[in-house]
Amino acid sequence: MKRSTVLATFLVVACLGFVRCYYNSEEKLYPPTSSGCEANNVTYSTTISGILSRNCYSCHGSSVSESFGGGVTLDNYTDVKSHVGHIYGAVSHQSGYPPMPQNGPMLDSCKIKAIKVWIDAGAPNN
Ligand code: HEC
The missing domain is CATH 1.20.5 (Single alpha-helices involved in coiled-coils or other helix-helix interfaces)
Structure with a gap:
């Protein structure tokens, strides 16, 4: 050669x-769909309560919600379910809803999608 x-x-x-x-x-x-994105296999007990506890309980936990969360408690299924009509609007910063987390950065799109998937499925206690 x-x-x-x-x-x-x-x-x-x-x-x-x-x-x-x-x-x-x-x-x-x-690939974001196989790891990291919480929009797959969404359950209340793991996905949704996990997102809420990390990002929302500081103001919406039952012991602090009167002082910091406008009286909105989100640390148990019954209370979350009673506010479910407002949660997606708040986290996706739609007009007519107070943007959440208040004074904090918007949740990443995967978490917002997971919340939507769960609500669209009827917000089951799964
Ligand atoms: C720093 C404190 C704080 C954090 C963190 C926070 N919130 Fe809030 N949230 C508030 C306060 C205060 C209100 C009542 C204010 C209002 O209605 O304008 C409120 C109101 C709400 C409401 C009622 C909205 C409505 O239409 O009346 C929802 C739903 C909500 N928050 C969801 C969330 C979710 C979900 C998270 C986490 C992703 C979160 N919040 C994080 C302080 C907080």
Whole structure:
């Protein structure tokens, strides 16, 4: 084999290797649907109460909701269910609802989607 052929082959292989690495982006290696996105297999007991406890109980826990949560308690299924018509509007910052979490960053889209999936399913106590 000629030296120039060897060199050309090497360059082509090196380029392909680079392109393959380039396309091994995080999204391809860790598709958001299979890990991290909580819009799959949504249940009240795990997904929804988990989201609410991390992001909302500081104001909407039953011991603090009178002082910090406008009297809205969200740390048990019965109370969550009674406010269910307002939760999605609040977390998705729709007009006519106070944006939640109050004074905090909006929940990420996966969590908002999970809440919607759960509410659309009839907000079951599952
Ligand atoms: C820093 C305190 C705080 C946090 C954190 C917070 N809230 Fe609130 N929330 C309030 C207060 C205060 C009100 C009453 C204010 C009002 O109605 O304008 C309220 C009202 C609400 C209401 C009633 C809305 C309506 O239409 O009357 C809902 C539903 C709600 N919050 C959901 C949530 C959810 C879900 C989270 C977490 C993702 C959250 N909140 C986080 C303070 C908070």
